[in-house]
Amino acid sequence: MINPLKLFYSSAIAFTVMSACSDNTPFRDLNKNGKLDVYEDSHESVDNRIDDLLKQMTLEEKAGMLFINGTRINSDGSLDDRPGEGMFAFAPIAPKLMTEKYMTHFNVWAVPEKRALATWYNNLQKFAEEKTRLGIPVTIASDPRNAFSNNIFSMTANDFSQWPEQLGFAAIGDEKLMEQHADIARQEYIAVGIREALHPMADLATEPRWPRISGTFGEDAQLSAKLIKAYIKGFQGTTLDSNGVACMTKHFSGGGPQKEGLDPHFEFQKGQVYPGKNFNYHLIPFEAAFEAKTAAIMPYYGVPVDQTNENVAFSFNKDIITGLLRDKYKFDGVVCTDWGLITDAKMGDIVWPARAWGVEKLSEEERVLKVLNAGVDQFGGENCPEHVIKLVKDGKLTEARIDQSVRRLLRQKFELGLFEDPYIDVENAMAVVGKDEFKKAGEDAQRRAITLLKNSAAKGKNILPLEAGKLKIYIKNINPTVAAQYGEVVSKPEQADIAIVRLNTPWYPVETKNFFARGFHHGDLDFKGTQKDSILMLLKTVPTIVDIYLDRPAVIPEISEKAKGLVADFGASDNAVLDVLFGKAKPEGKLPFELPSSMDAVRNQKEDVPYDSKDPLYKFGHGLHY
Template identity: 25%
Template sequence: MKEQKLTSLVNEMTLDEKIAQLTQLATPFFKGASDGGQITGPMADMGITDEMIENAGSVLGASGAKEVKNIQRKHLEDNRLGIPLLVMSDIVHGYKTIFPVPLGIGCSWDLELAEKSAEIAAKEASASGVHVTFAPMVDLVRDPRWGRVMESTGEDPYLNSEYARAFVRGFQGNDLTTEKDRVAACVKHFAAYGAAEGGRDYNTVDMSERELRENYLPAYQAALDEGCEMVMTAFNTVFGIPATGNKKLMRSILREEMGFDGILISDWGAVKEMIPHGVAEDEKEAALKALTAGVDIEMMTSTYVKYLKALVEEGQLDESLIDEAVQRILTLKEKLGLFENPYRGADEELENEIVMSAAHREASRELAAKSAVLLKNEGVLPLKKDQKVALIGPFAENGDILGPWSWLGSKEDAVTVKEGFLQKIDPSQLAVAKGSDIETITEEQIKEALEAANDADVIVLALGEDSDMSGEAGCRADIKLLGAQLELIQRMKELGKPMVSVLFNGRPLDLHGVWDQTDAVLEAWYPGTEGGAAIADLLFGDRNPSGRLTMSFPYSAGQIPVYYNHFNTGRPKGAPDAQERYVSQYLDIPNSPLFPFGFGLSYTEFTYGGMKLSREKMTCEDSLEISVTVTNSGSVSGEEVVQLYVRDVSGEVVRPLKELKDFEKIKLEPGESKEVSFIIREEQLRYHHSDLTFTSDPGTFIAYIGGNSRDAMEKSFTLLK
């Protein structure tokens, strides 16, 4: 069905039918759902009629080939023009086979594996009847108090952009029309949701347009350049206007400047939320503002179906805007082949064969191992397989290691840390105790922990956050480990035995009471279905940790936001002529984070030397090669992430102290060296000026190469114009 036929179909539709296409309803509304379309609770108050359901354009949260087929079949029986539903779901870091949370995936610095994780998620989801996933989330985040930081890949616009591309490629493949085992991606949340004030979900975002364009828009643009089919609006304000009703943001920037011609969908309830935001007096005004701004699909509120028709009849809204939105929705349905086969990839037999298959679980295990970051190791790791180990903590036997966006993931399917350890050592060598709950501790629990640790050679503490403590609405002001677990560490430390902390969490934490009290710290994040197996691989040395942080760990929550690519001040701490007091500093804590962006340890050592530039001066037509020799100076094979940063010493506006420009992950055997080279071109030195033009300035630049954003070699060069 070509564009002309789609236009004809739009012309056949009544105004009510067109408006219903712009409405997304949850699975329980539909007759073919397993609960038979019985609506209860808040959904019953939405005022949705049978006619609206019969003409709705998309369904939210349906899954399972059998149920999706039932819903689609029943819908087509009732829909006058036989227009199929789009089936959309939250498949963020795995469908049923769960991978690490995206912040963990980011720390792998492995774009190929990230793409593979999205491809596997798409294959499982498509076989289960899903057409669209609400992923990737590419919001740049600098505040770990925000619960949804776990859904981001970190604090750097360049790296986030590379992951945005990888995830979109993985979800969508090369051609959605022919590749029935892929799903359409929906990039979110447009725009700047990760900058919510105070790290509090749904809160205000207030920044300059220059800052928005410089740091926050690049990852969305990268996803669109990769062909992402949909965009989701953010809950927050931008330029003082909620994103969902922001015409400048959506029509001018997203569609006209960034070239997006796909479907724009609101987040859950965001259209109606313009009323409490204070920019719409009632639902009717909210509907008008959202559609005028370019929102094609309203998710889970009913302002469109209630008021768009009246707005058209009253002359406040041009019906052509509705037609435009419907055309975009039908275009995606056509691209997915739903008019020819409304069931697309839904296949019960294939679903049973591939969902949670051994190959998919193995990929999850590999990515979980590569996502974990070794933050400290005072000679206690790797563990020896003839040691007696006490595994203690609320996550020792806990399957809650999937993360808060593992929609269909099952804790029962997750490999726990205990199960992972028993894949490595004999049960007689392992003693296990809970030690504490996540938030509480009892003397009986401490007694059991002390007994378990009594004969052990080493204590491994499995600690962290309940998954409800992060994710959407999982914001925390105090980001230390909970007091009960800090007490457990103290009680175990009294035994004087080597201690390892393994952390399960969805955000960078304030690690006081952990890193300073234990001999080794492994940040495992929420590692997914095979998490316990991957952790055992790392702790016992069958894999060498290679993860590197993509978000700084604060020394204290009082520093937040703390990030590597910050500006200098007129009175920087540590400057040669700086006074002792009158500089930009805290009196009670360092300015620097506890662990910087790019940081991570290995069981081997890497040394850098021989940094050189191919030239000291370059023009706009030239390129500059920067190289360094990296040597594995340790005794085991390992992977290093070689990172290139650049500083623009003097710009028209203040420039960051460092900006990541490229990286390469290399594997070296003991004693092996490799020369790693990067190319710098003039376009990589461009930035948004005060007038929002995107150009470079002539002058001095400093190139840095190292294993993290703090520890790097440097050389300067000059750009001539």
Template identity: 40%
Template structure:
């Protein structure tokens, strides 16, 4: 395709699939294969295209020599410089090889959790509660508006693909990834994903859209013992309650709503029978029964299937080992794993950057060019749907609102309206779990002892004082987890027990013996609050909120309307006895799903 036009002389009424196939036919085999890779990159300002990355080759090698045109952005410059940096890379891509533009993707960037393999703390964009907080609010209009905000910000930055929404059901209370989901209820999650996709993509995928990658098919929640499958000890997903179909409900909704792409999860199903057929115990992306048989044929999905990242190649990242998540096929060589992934029905390899593996399989006759062309055509079709090949600069970026917003005042791409909406949503998502009469809302003039809350967040009438001088204490704690740090990413995954350490409980008890305590718990996962519930004057959950947003909810400046998007178990014994695939089934939960002390439980 070198030296040819990206847009063949075809009338605008011609079917987009025909146009995509025509473009692919004009590409060399190597250029087609380059489309099948979607590595992560780190971008600085200025862009260092010839500098090797901690993740591997230089940007020039990836774009020019390997022909890769889809990249996930990890680290990025301050927002004022992102557009300029990405434009430089676009110019390089459009001057060489296939001349196709780059599609830049990203994990979520609008909340609080910083995890280099899952999400980024908001920086230069509006900051909202974690998606689990939007699940707590349960307002489809607000979720749709959030999707529109994300769309505007990404377009302003030159990002055209989102590696979200994450719609796994939070059915195993110990699982580390619940904060990015909408909750445990299948139908509730389905309603919210429809709204989110309407906001992010629009009614139809088009030049104004951000392409959504809905994940993690067929549902990542049922992890054995709640362990995460980024790591070998968490590779098994189990279904002792027989509820596999529950986890498909949000994905059916996403497919009906037109999600551009779907990402299978790392986990491998253990002991799963589906329609009378035993499912092979290999990672979901390696599983032809689930990718081709279920997703493609039974559910009718014809968009892009992008594998989760790092299924082929063992790596060491920042000095930490990170074995390939090739669960069930660990014994296979990297090239054999690649063949299994494409045999299963995957279109694009997330986190991988070596097209030579596919080219060798073609030379061996183990993958034919028709199979490569099918995936390459889907990927070019996505670029066409996004309008990337029909604009003079080829990046499909916003021309009016987005250009004006990029790198705006104070280094923000977000508008003041969007910033205010996000902060308000942080407060709204907060859930009052228990309160003694007359405690909330907190009054305008108090002598308050604050613990793990910034004094600057206190209202003008409050005096922030030491415990011995206070009439009330407001304490903030995070949900418990067991710190681990053997593998890359492990330290930022909240895994293990949900029970508070006795030192935390004793410290709150000592404070509660002196004065009323308002306890705010960040529910990035369902904490065991049983030892604390009776000793505090008010118990409130947040799902990602700044200190000022917490105080606004506690004082009634913004009404906390959240309801629990998952249940809070009474004990770890109850968690261990529950079924990982069954929503809200721990014995005698302390607080049931849908609970708020302001109105009881309304969601089952």
């Protein structure tokens, strides 16, 4: 699933929603009128309570639970069906989906500030309790919100503490820090009502051109596995309960080895390939997730070419979902598709095809049936339960099969304590989200993840760390106000003692009318043409320190050769980078993937094999210190 845009909302006036279950009674269940009520025997098993609820649910209510989709949020936290704001105007409001489609799961994209978000969440739970027949509480999910990043999959929000991306934690390699981050993010999520994390990513970055590498832990399966376990423990604890956030680990069975790096969000993808016969290597991080008892799994969009009995995408693939995930790994948690496998998305004159790769000719109804028959429980990014209802009424699908998935989804709600008390304290959200100690921990991690690749020596001394307050510095892509804290900022390179430039890993948009696709970081990894020439000219003019943000493995041999100092970051502020360059903090990172020496080396490596490019510029695990 993706979030290609970010909306900025104004501050809002919030009010406290009082819970109808303010007596702190431990459980609620169905009374004779079909409404959820106080459950007198708190020792009754969850299974029995689920049985009771299933007996009360209609087919329509069961079908609605099998769908999760995004919803727009008003900037004041209200539930009014007013015109949408910005590019998310197309998104429906949750109450409409709850009453018309009987849905009880939603994911949030762009969100307002924390008070409005928390208020909206309480309003939504109050609506579920008072305006729906059974009063089943809502589960809210989200992609990552705590990464300092412009990546479209990282839904940054200034209210939340800001940490490096997953790659940054891989660069640090500290399991305790990983668990600390997840625990802090858990506290912030719970404070605003987010109870399901659509992460972590357990995919491996074995194809360096893949646009989603920044969300991974790099290309090493063992490193990824140990961090995945710590990540899930921080969010879920050792056992998922009312203090936890359910993790939906993705994308089974590993989405990294895309042919030529072309992402299967789009029709121009060329399949997921295994020229190195390395399919099992990509399972290692998921095995760690199973050990950590991940609550849910999301398969990816791609087709695992020639790895199963039919070349169809993962969520349609019974060999993958039932044969591998359910039978071999005995996974009985929720399995949810990635977003948008059933229906096409219409964006003005542009149609974004459903990611029904391998089954494009099937109807929407037939796709739904194939997904359910494969063993999946829930449809991400969709709200078409009418297909499920029709399949059952036509005798093509049994209600018992639907019950199997609904049972898993209800169990997760019970485990999270949503039936016990779904509400949050808005004032607590104001205190917890982005609290000073959380923000400091995130900023410290940004610094620790910075990776020193090159540190040239002159007159018997390395150029880094620089001496603060004594240098004239020329800057590029850095805030001048921030830079002025470290030295005298000058306007021309010729006036400077040192230049400091921040770069991003290159990418080149795929030619397509789909503006979402154009925002993905596809294509070559090297600088070209005038952009490259201008960088090299600066490096020739003045001694230069280069910081490059690595959301993919950049190909930078000439820049590396000419730069006096070279560091990499994985999501870091200007202050974080400059603190490291001027010795106020030390670089601790090690590369979580190799940096290839040329694009030819990239093209000749195997998509499914780690660290296999010829003569890499910097090897996996490289990182200097001072």
